[in-house]
Amino acid sequence: MxxxxxxxxxxxxxxxxxxxxxxxxxxxxxxxxxxxGYSFKTMFLVLLSMIAVFFILVLVSILTSPFTGIWTLTALILFLSLPISIFCGFIGRxxxxxxxxxxxxxxxxxxx
Known part of the structure; x- marks a missing residue:
């Protein structure tokens, strides 16, 4: 044995x-x-973080004096959040x- x-x-x-x-x-x-392959986790994390930044900027612009630069920045973030998050899903594929x-x-x- x-x-x-x-x-x-x-x-x-x-x-x-x-x-x-x-x-x-x-x-x-x-x-x-x-x-x-494609990382949906990364895509959703980037999308949610950009939407969170959008809401924070909206709250800041409402609480402070009206400033048109913040509104254009928030509109730009909202407009670009989906394409940027889709491209971020391809990182490391x-x-x-x-x-x-x-x-x-x-x-x-x-x-x-």
């Missing part, structure tokens, strides 16, 4: 020392590289992400 465990530990050392990718969460070797087929854990390739 002792030789079986020695052989098993030697096999584990050999497979771990090679250039195989292992999941950090479940230690499985069933890892695939996935090309990232060609990068590779490692994904474990066993547990579903995902991480960016090359980062520790």
């Amino acid at each position: 002792g030789t079986v465990t020695k052989q098993h530990s030697q096999i584990n050392r050999v497979t771990n020392s090679s250039n195989t990718v292992i999941c950090r969460k479940c230690k499985s070797n069933q890892v695939v590289a996935i090309k990232r 060609n990068s590779l992400v490692n994904g474990c087929m066993n547990c579903g854990n995902k991480w960016i390739a090359g980062k520790k």
Whole structure:
């Protein structure tokens, strides 16, 4: 029985020392590289932040004396918020992400 465990530990050392990718969460070797696509999360975060800036500028312009520069700035932010957020969704779409087929854990390739 002792030789079986020695052989098993030697096999584990050999497979771990090679250039195989292992999941950090479940230690499985069933890892695939996935090309990232469009990021809806980034798009919505940028859109919501630009709309929040729009509402803050509207509140500032209402509470202070009327200044036409703030109204043009708020109109510009409202007009450009959707196109800018759509383009921000494309950021990082060609990068590779490692994904474990066993547990579903995902991480960016090359980062520790």
